[in-house]
Amino acid sequence: MLIPARMSETEERRWVGVMLDKLAAQESRGVLGDRELTERALRLSEQYFDGRARPRSVRWVTNQNTRWGSCTPSEGSIRLSHRLQGMPEYVVDYVLLHELAHLLVPGHGPGFWRLLEAYPRTERARGYLEGVVAAARLPHLPAAREE
Numbered sequence: 001m002l003i004p005a006r007m008s009e010t011e012e013r014r015w016v017g018v019m020l021d022k023l024a025a026q027e028s029r030g031v032l033g034d035r036e037l038t039e040r041a042l043r044l045s046e047q048y049f050d051g052r053a054r055p056r057s058v059r060w061v062t063n064q065n066t067r068w069g070s071c072t073p074s075e076g077s078i079r080l081s082h083r084l085q086g087m088p089e090y091v092v093d094y095v096l097l098h099e100l101a102h103l104l105v106p107g108h109g110p111g112f113w114r115l116l117e118a119y120p121r122t123e124r125a126r127g128y129l130e131g132v133v134a135a136a137r138l139p140h141l142p143a144a145r146e147e
């Protein structure tokens with residue numbers, strides 16, 4: 001990290017803060033890159049939805065703190081909260097499948113949950129996420145209401 005010469009102490013502190021944020025953002029893309037994430041989603045779609053859900057892009061985002069995932073069906077794009085990073089794979093897979101299912105079925109009606117029944121760890125993953133929310137004492141954070 002290079003700090004330009006002749007910065008005041010305040011400027012220097014701010015600069016270091018900005019650089020640390022950038023580093024954190026890079027690291028948080030972490031384990032799976034966005035391309036691997038997209039490939040993983042395609043594999044999950046093959047495995048559980050007969051390949052019917054076809055995301056065009058799947059990426060991590062850091063600006064999503066009240067939802068685990070979201071999607072824009074018209075664009076075929078899926079976004080996952082960076083807060084999922086470090087959670088067990090089966091939980092990340094569940095959130096991916098949840099958003100993939102939304103590419104096929106909007107809302108959370110019976111047809112939506114029937115799709116997710118194909119994934120054997122749906123209930124377990126939902127329980128895990130509810131536990132995370134409870135542990136963070138944020139009961140208003142809607143674990144089951146990602147769009």
Ligand SMILES: [Zn+2]
Pocket residue numbers: 098102107108144145146147
């Ligand atoms: Zn949803």
